Amino acid sequence: MSETIVDTIIIGIGAAGLLSSIYLARKGQKVLCLFKGLGATAMSSGCFDILGYSYKRSDWLSSFTEGYNDLPSEHPYKILSEGDLHQLDSILKEATVNLGELFDKFLYGNYTKNVLIPTIFGTIKPTAYVQVSMKNAILREDTDMLIIGFRDFYEFNPRLIAHMLKTALKVFDICNIRINYAYLKTQSSTTFPKISLETIVSEIKSILKHKRTDIILFPAIFDSIETVKKIEKELNIHIAELPSTPAYRAGIRLNSFLVNLAEKYGVSLIHADDIKVDLEGRRITRLRVLSHNRILEYKAHNYIIATGDLLGGGLELYTDLISGVAHIKETLLGFEVENVSIENLTKQDFFSRNGHKLSRIGVRINNSARLVDKNGKELVKNAYFVGSIIGGYDYNVEKSGLGVVLVSVWKAVNEIFRGE
Amino acid sequence: MNKKKYDVIIIGGGIVGVGIARDLSMRGLEVALLERYDLATGATGRSHALLHSGGRYVVKDPVSARECAQENLVLRKIASHIIDNVGGLFIGLDVDPPDYAEKFIKGCKETGVKCDELSVKEAIKMEPNLNKNVQRAFLVNDAHIDPFKLTLLNAIDALDAGAKIMTYHEAIVFITNKKDVMGVRVKDNLKNKLKEFYADIIVVAAGAWNRKILSMVNINIEILPNRGTILVISGRIFNRVINRLRMPSDGDIIVPSYETNLLGTTSVNVSDPDDNSPSIAEIRTLFLEGKKLFSDMSNLRILRAYAGPRPLIGRRGGREAPRTFQVFDHEETLRGLISVAGGKLTTYRLMAEKVSDVVSKKLGIRAPCRTHKEPLPGYYDKRDLERLIRKWNFTKLPIAKILMRWGALASTFLSVSTWKNKLVCYCELVTYPEIKFAIQRTFARTIGDIMRRTRATMGPCQGQNCTYKISSTLYDTIENYHYYFIRDLKSHLRRRWAGMRYILNSHQANQAALQLALFNNLGNFNKILVGNDE
Known part of the structure; x- marks a missing residue:
């Protein structure tokens, strides 16, 4: 049986796992990333949220700094920054400055300032960074927007999106954006996935003859941002994709960008069907990994657990319908996170403004991203828990998903460097 | 104001009301049916789907x-x-009263119910997932019948015979003249408009809601709404209807329905028939009873729980109340007013026939009932299946599903549609032309209407992927949809959530987390209340 020893092993291939591996590998660490599935980032909208809403105000925040004080004390932002807004600011600053490839080139935005962007549903959400291909969709006063789709591609219905967007603009109190829509004649079903760019370009050209616009909003169906840029160049007009649901490209693209970046810095990605963790005292000593029908052994000085929440598979929920109690388990180490009545867990309305307990479940950490018990006692010394596996916050309400990922990753990575 | 006078107005778009509409219009009467929501939204659609x-x-x-x-x-x-002719088994377990079997055999003989005893070995061979503590087993003629489709096909037939079917039309006041019923004032629930309809006779066939409706004219009738809860289990653990060999009680029937098993029911008397939320206690009962038939219940993926009110006659309610039906002539209070309650989904046609006989007699109509002779729309001989599939030149997997949903009616949309290979709902394999057909020809007005007609949003993802696509099609097809589009989208997702939340377990919990993230995180729906909402 072979045994591999590296500096840090990361479990999980969502944004949390990949960002950790990138930061570590760039500083020369030997890093291994174990993964089972695709990771929940591939299912995301492709935007990078920091904090869009707090709990005391109903309107959106123009910066995370406005909502920080309203966050509950068990919020990972509060814990990781020790209740100090300046500390959170400097974590975010260092983390973004240190990864310009992502934050300056692939994404567009600023961690201190939220923008509003229309979504595939025709709603509007605040976010901090969008992909470059979405940049022109950011709502700015006094613009003309033209939504273009295919007639038979009814998942993306320009007329419906325009209708929704007009109403949403009123909610956000933006009045001088004009929304228009148009359809391409080409049938998407016959041309997918090989849409001829020439056809699209020429059809858009003929639409633009009667419809003046500053920006064209288009479904995120292209596999690369280069394609979007190419069409933009030919038409000489700004095109923007909308943040969208899975099966559209935006989330997948963010995920593959991070995978490529990690591989560029020498991170090895290894598929794991199953992982057994050996714990001695309060240290992880070894991982036994079932990969492609072989059992591999891995050892590292540090471990980063970035397995995600219910969505990613880092947490599991089992409800005993006889007692009505939901048991929430962490899947890698197998410890119980919480036992709570299912009634209590899901009692809120689906669209509750204050969110769901179901979304807030997760592990408890301290300010160095280490796992702790109820009394704050550290449970594992050489493992760090990053990303959505951390409990105490609801990204569906706060629009804070990747922000919490970034902050926890940065803290964990720096703890590892400090210990070297 | 609409001054047209019908022969009969029927209040209630459940299977009984629609059955009466079919019967009377086939006898040549001019009929209007009023339903406050969609067809089969009361006890019919919330039934066990058991023939x-x-x-x-x-x-x-x-x-x-x-x-x-x-x-x-x-x-x-x-x-x-x-009808999915699956057949049924009555299974006596070691915990069931051993003397019931003899009573059962005797009862079957006396009532003309066909039953054959099987050896325990045969029964377990037929249904290998049964627990091994089976003592006795009988084979009977149970089957699965789609209650939504049964109601819809009755409605289409009534339409063809000249009836007017008005969904989202809620009767709010009876129009009377001294001791005669003249008509009803109605609220259009989608357009928020008031209308009036006139008729010689009004039939109230609103099941558990009869009491509330008749109280508008001070008629007090003893109907006790009795809630029955059902769990939807993903995948088929049993391929036949499984009944317990004992006095009817909670959690003792499992019906195979499409890709699921329906485990029910409970029996809770409620004061308000609209009280349709299953309680945790009911879910527990069903789960415990289900475990007696299938021990590995804990590892099943339960998709949702739903409940509907049985319209039981009398004061006792519950398991004690008879399952027979009764036709009430309210002539003494108000001439021309008739109501019907009780009964089962299985006996709806007989109920409709009896009501129609009373109505015909009053109006002096001699035409006999024909509902038991003429097949419902879409009927085809199953031996023609291969020929139909060849004719439509369609991919094989969805066609089997389409046939189960529409029968030969499918030829009306499969032969003309251009986008016939487009799937809208990936869980239930619902195609785009079906959605279009449901809107254009079967008066679907909301996402829920589409669901009842096609099963879209009923699968494991509970509408996560197709809800928005369906509303997009509704938006393009129905002129006034934009007035209630957001209300519709939200209320549909809310209802899906309400059915899921108490049974969330394992994969279904992950599914719920994804659904919340898509609509609330990406869509920001929890922060944006747009349109005429809330």
Whole structure:
């Protein structure tokens, strides 16, 4: 049986796992990333949220700094920054400055300032960074927007999106954006996935003859941002994709960008069907990994657990319908996170403004991203828990998903460097 | 104001109301049916979807057993295309009263319910997932029948015979003249408009809601709404209807329905028939009873729980109340007013016939009932299946599903549509032309209407992927949809959530987390209340 020893092993291939591996590998660490599935980032909208809403105000925040004080004390932002807004600011600053490839080139935005962007549903959400291909969709006063789709591609219905967007603009109190829509004649079903760019370009050209616009909003169906840029160049007009649901490209693209970046810095990605963790005292000593029908052994000085929440598979929920109690388990180490009545867990309305307990479940950490018990006692010394596996916050309400990922990753990575 | 006068107005778009509309219009009467929401949104659509052999009632309620046995045969003749003829087993476990079997055999004989005893070995060979503590087993003529489709096909037939079916039309006041009923004032629930309709006779066939409706004219009728809860289990653990060999009780029937098993029911008397939320206690009961038939219940993926009110006659309610039906003539209070309640999904046609006989007599109509002779729309001989599939030149997997949903009616949309290979709902394999057909020809007005007609949003993802696509199609097809589009989208997702939340377990919990993230995180729906909402 072979045994591999590296500096840090990361479990999980969502944004949390990949960002950790990138930061570590760039500083020369030997890093291994174990993964089972695709990771929940591939299912995301492709935007990078920091904090869009707090709990005391109903309107959106123009910066995370406005909502920080309203966050509950068990919020990972509060814990990781020790209740100090300046500390959170400097974590975010260092983390973004240190990864310009992502934050300056692939994404567009600023961690201190939220923008509003229309979504595939025709709603509007605040976010901090969008992909470059979405940049022109950011709502700015006094613009003309033209939504273009295919007639038979009814998942993306320009007329419906325009209708929704007009109403949403009123909610956000933006009045001088004009929304228009148009359809391409080409049938998407016959041309997918090989849409001829020439056809699209020429059809858009003929639409633009009667419809003046500053920006064209288009479904995120292209596999690369280069394609979007190419069409933009030919038409000489700004095109923007909308943040969208899975099966559209935006989330997948963010995920593959991070995978490529990690591989560029020498991170090895290894598929794991199953992982057994050996714990001695309060240290992880070894991982036994079932990969492609072989059992591999891995050892590292540090471990980063970035397995995600219910969505990613880092947490599991089992409800005993006889007692009505939901048991929430962490899947890698197998410890119980919480036992709570299912009634209590899901009692809120689906669209509750204050969110769901179901979304807030997760592990408890301290300010160095280490796992702790109820009394704050550290449970594992050489493992760090990053990303959505951390409990105490609801990204569906706060629009804070990747922000919490970034902050926890940065803290964990720096703890590892400090210990070297 | 609409001054047209109908022969009969029927209030209630459940299977009984629609059945009456079909019967009367086939007898040549001018009929209007009013339903406050969509067809089959009350007890019909929330039923167990079981075509009873009668076996369940042979000991306790022989009259109902006999009615079920007769109607079972009639429906097999007129609606075979929407019946999944799975057959049923009555299973006696070691915990069940051993003397019940003899009573059961005797009851079957007396009521004309066909049953054959099987050896335990045969029964377990038929249904290998049964627990091994089976003591006795009987084979009966139970089957699955789609209650939504049964109601819809009755409605389409009534439409073809000239009836007017008005969904989202809620009766709010009776128009009377001294002791005569003249008509009803109605609220259009989608357009928020008031209308009036006139008729010689009004039939109230609103099941558990009869009491509320009749109280508008101070008629007090003893109907006790009795809530029955059902769990939807993903995948089929059993391929036949499984009944327990004991007096009818909680959690003792499992019905295979499309890709699921329906485990029910409970029996809770409620004061308000709209009280349709299953309680945790009911879910526990069902789970415990289900475990007696299938021990590995904990590892099943339960998709949702739903409940509907039985319209039981009398004061006692619950399991004690008879499952027979009764036609009430309210002539003494208000001439021309008739109501009907009680009964089973299986006996709806008989109920409709009896009501129609009373109505015909009052109006002096001699035409006989034909509903037991003429097949429902979409009927086809199952031997023609291969020929139909070849004719439509369609991918094989969805076609089997389409046939189960529409029967031969499918030819009307499959032969003309251009986007026939487009799937809208990936869980239930619902195609785009079906959605279009449901809107254009079967008056679907909301996402829920589409769901009841096609099963879209009923699968494991509970509408996560197709809800928005369906609303997009509704938006393009229905002129006024934009008025209630956001209300519709939100209320549909809310109802899906309400059915899921108490049974969230394992994969279904992950599914719920994804659904919340898509609509609330990406869509920001929890922060944006747009349109005429809330």
